[in-house]
Amino acid sequence: MFVDVVHSMDIAAVVGAERLREIMGDLTDMCWAAIERLGGTVGSFTGDGIMAVFGAPVALEDHAIRACRAASAIQEEVRPLAAEAQRADGIALRLRVGLNSGEVIAGEIGAGAHGYTAIGEQVGMAQRMESVAPAGGVMLSASTARLVDGAAMLGGAESVRIKGAGEPVSAYRLLGIRERPFVPARAGSDLVGRQWEMSVLGGLLDDAVDGRGAVVGVVGQPGIGKSRLAHEVARMARRSGVDVFTACCESHASRVPFYAVMRLLRTVTGVDGLDGPAARDRLRDRIGDADPEDMLLLDDLLGIGDPEAVVARIDPDARRRRLTALVNVASTTRQTPAVYVIEDAHWIDGVSESMLADFFAVTPQTPALVLVTYRPEYAGALARVRGAETLVLDPLSEMETAALVSELLGDDSSLSELNRTIAARAAGNPFFAEEIVRDLAERGVLRGDRGAYSSTVDAAEVSVPATVQATIAARIDRLEPAAKHTLNAAAVIGVRFDLDLLTASGVEPSFDELVTAGLVDPIGSDYVFHHPLVRTVAYEAQLRSDRVLSHRRVAAAIEAAAPASADENAALIAGHLETAGDLHPAYGWHMRAASWAANRDIGAARLGWERAATIADALRAEDPGCTAMCIAPRTMLCATAHRVHVDVAGDHFDELREMCAAVGDNASLAIAMAGLLMDDAWQDRIQEASRLASEVWALVESIGEPTLTVGLSVPVLYAKLECAEWRDVLDWSQRVIDLAAGSPAMGDFLFGSPLALALATRAWARYWLGRPGWRDDQRHGLAMARSVEPLSYVTVVTYVYPSGIPNGVLRPDATAVREIEDALLIAERSGDAVVLNYARASLGLALVHRDTDAERDRGYALLIEVSDAALQRRHNLCDRPLIEAYVAREQARRGDRDAAIVSMRAVVDHLFGHGARLLHGVAAAGVLVETLIDGGSQDDLSEAAAAITRVADAPTGDELVIRDVWLLRWRALVARAHGDETAYRRYRDRYRTTAAAHGFEGHLSWARALP
């Protein structure tokens, strides 16, 4: 051990020699006392520091732990001295301590009491550890860290450069000492059997260290030894200097979104136990030069966000994409190998499950071994990670069980019969065997100590409980009241619990008996149930009334302990209150949890609303006055269903409709219906979408609440656009523009700027109907959206270009492409999957209208991606036919004309099949017509003529200028293909003048290109 004073020269300069001697004298006395107390020997002074040896000449585990304790004690006890020095001399007195273990040559060198010293390479390393320790901290070399594994809490491996050493070496910060000699979790007896599993895992660990990572599922019944196996792997890893990070899922948190992923990432990043600012600094230290906004998202995920930090509106999809990318980059660039253990995945919360599955998808390219333990009933995403291995743990064999039981009992001759009884009952389940032995010892059937018992009774007279649960229950029953009370209250908190929470929930904790009985293990300042089954039994065996009381108290304690994190803890608090039967407050917390989650994960938010709805229903059964409570969460469920592809039309919606009717709540009904109509549109049921849109519009008009009307115009206008009902689009856009009266953010509950979007939709209607002013509307809408917020801007861009360019209204010039590229960048950073897909579609459509092959190729690739994504994620299916038409056009350009024509026909048939869908129908038909005309055979030309007629004859209420201008173009092309020069000229000239009259820039340039 080396102890040194930070900046001692500076201190000397400030206080002068005499005072320095005094200070150093106090310091030495203090250190000396601490070192001797813990069995160390003070060696030499190095001027301003101290060297000490523990256990020379051989370093033993115990010596290393004692050195750690001494180091901690020194840092603890220097505080009053430092405070005094600060007050009296204005100096900051701080120490660094370094520890290293290994063989040293020790002996009396020099004379006097302080003459004992140790020499050797190891001593140099201790001093170097001291030199890289933070002020006030203790740094351990890898060899010491290995010896104290389990007994001390250490930071992750830090790679440090050391004077005189070539390669950087690993060093570990000492974070604390575990309160009691820590029995590393469940390593009660030697590992029995499992050689094959250990050798497989050993091989995978070696591969991981070499950079070829793996994910392994460890599956088996409760108590069969999954955690034990994970623990053995962790030990093996630590022995070879590999970091291990563990996160446990818990039964009570299986509905708390982000619970598991947050826990894992907190340990990995080492922010546990740090306050907000320190945690954020640590995170930035670890992750280096990531995008600052991404780092804010990560802070938020880890629950260490700065309450002052402002993050722009980011859709949950984008948040998720960015976090996944950030974590994946961090893990793929991580050079040091690591083992990650996810314990008890059968209790994982849904959000964590899918995030971890994303993270683990890159594990094979990283130096990491991921172990996921779970019981056989679990079949979620972590059990199905691509390329993952699965190890199924069977019961131990008879011989193995007998060996385990012998080890637990000892080999006294009185035991052989009993051994057989226990082994038969335990049936290969090691935990059951352990519990039986504990039970028998507590009952006095066994006398002596673990591993050296003798039996007091004849084996034939011994009764053994039938199940492991019964065994545990009997053992709990035997506890003193105070211990039992503690255990019961703790079971309500969870497998792992901290003393503060327990105390705050009104329990005077009494742990000694619990620890001695092996029901609970201490870890640092927390405690953990020795086994999840102990918690389950302790929980379930309680009187309901006691449990209810505990849940209520725990909820209050969680809230009181961290009022600033109430939103993050809302789901947990809600769960406790719900179990306590406090339905009104539980409802409120679920709703609060849902609105917190709505920006983070839509699935998590829906979970909150679902719970709230269930509770509200229960309340309503007693008190019909609770109908409004039933409506609120249901409205949100319907409004967001289309985003997660849940079909809520039918019973769910009808129920809501009835409730709304009962209390006259048309606003909620309209909001819910707007969600339904989006689902219809995305699933390509556009007639239904249009019908619902009319209904919603009538409803909002009848309510007469301008904000609601403006806000809900967004989905309503979308449906009407898709149906090309241009007169409605025109009138309703106008209504929104009038109501909003220049206020860009009015009604922004679904979308940032409904007014900007209404301008874009009015432009759309105007050019289709041949009215003037559309170009100004587009410009105005874009500028307004840009001033409101980035995501609205992206959406307006995607309303302007992907229709404007294919329909020949706008030209795909460099400015347009640049504007779309910018929008795409924003969508990538902040948009949901749908906005992102729209932005990609806009760019793809623009690029396939450009001249160079390179641009068209890129456009083609984008369109394929967009089309696949829409199909896979089942959104925007109504817009997919247009994309498909242009994909086919590019296919034809690449020479696959026949196949291309087949898909074009299919698209056109689809769009003109049941009623004409002219929004995309005209441009898509144009793709087919022009490809056929290019072919030029008689058949081609007659098929083209038929397609033209189909478009021309499609019934519409109004004259559609866009259709007219296309018809002129196609007729000119057909006439030319037939060699009818006069007709050609006539159509061409009319085409030119019409395009010019309406200012359709795209058509103008195409028309100019005609000979």
Ligand SMILES: Nc1ncnc2c1ncn2[C@@H]1O[C@H](COP(=O)(O)OP(=O)(O)OP(=O)(O)O)[C@@H](O)[C@H]1O
């Ligand atoms: N092969 C083994 N040799 C010796 N002891 C074992 C073995 N397997 C398990 N044990 C012991 O049995 C007990 C239960 O094992 P463990 O906690 O690993 O079960 P588990 O499968 O994780 O159960 P759960 O699903 O409830 O978490 C532990 O105390 C553990 O040390």
Ligand SMILES: [Mg+2]
């Ligand atoms: Mg386990």
